[in-house]
Amino acid sequence: MRVLIDGRPVAAEDAAISVFDWGLQRGDGLFEVVRSYGGRIYALDAHLDRLEEGARKLALPLPAREDLAAWLTAVAADGGDCRVRLVVTRGGALPDIDAPGRCIVAWEHMSEPADGLRVFPLEAPWHSGGVEWDLTGAKTISYAPNMSATRHAEAAGFDDALLISRDGWILEGPTWTVGWFVDGVLETPEMSLGILASVTRMEVLKTAADIGLTVVEGRWDLSRLDSAAEVVAMSTLKEVSPVVAVGERTFSPGEGTSQLARAFSARVAASL
C-alpha cells in the first residue's frame, strides 16, 4: 500500500499516469504533503480543507473527501514514520485520448532534517507578494520557480532560498514559512503577502497562544533581521526548525526556538 492511484494499490515501480495528463504537461493540478507519525497523520483535516479550497479556485474535480481521507490514512498506516504526498491532476484534454484526472497518494521516506538551515535571500518576481489574485493559497503543482530558487541558493552554497517580494518584503521559503524572535516576540510575514496558508504556521500560532508567546504578523524587509535573535523555518516536514544563517546574517538557536519546537511537538503528540 505504498502507492494508490484513484484508490487502487499499484506497485511503486509500476505507478504511472498518462503522458497526456495536463498535470505533467502544464503543472495543472494540486498537491498536499502530510506528515505521518508512526502511521498517524497530523492535521489531516486542515490539509484537506486547503486542498478543497484550492480545487474550488482551480475548478479542479476532486474525489470525495472521505475517499481522500481513507486513502491517505491507509497509506500513512503502511509507511509509519513518513511523509505522504497527495497529487490530484487535471487529466488530458485531447479528443482522441481518454486521460482522466488522477489522484495519487504515496508515502515517501523522511529525509534527514537539516541541523540548522542556512538560507539565501532571493527575489521572487513570480510570487504575488501581496498583489491580490484569485489563486492565492492554491497549492498547485506548478512549483518549478520555487524549486529553481532552491537550486540557486544551493549553487550559492546555502541549503535553501528565502523568497523576497519585488517590494522587498520577506515572504517565505520555497516550501516553508519563516518566523523570527525580536525581544521574545515571534514575528512572521502576514497572510496578505500572498504566502501559502501553511498548516504548520496555523498550528504554531495556536501553540504560541497556548504557551503565552506573543506573535505579530506583518510586513518587514530583510533589515528587520538585524534586530532578530533567532530565526525559524516552519512546515509539515521541518516542524519548527532553526535557521542559522540568512545570507551574511548568522543566528544561534536559543530558548525561543527550543521552547516553541517543544510545545509544537507536544501539540502534535497530543493530537495523534
Ligand SMILES: Cc1ncc(COP(=O)(O)O)c(C=O)c1O
Ligand atoms: C511555499 C510554501 N510555504 C509554506 C509551506 C509550509 O506549509 P505546511 O505547513 O502546510 O507544510 C509550504 C509547504 O509545502 C510551501 O510550499
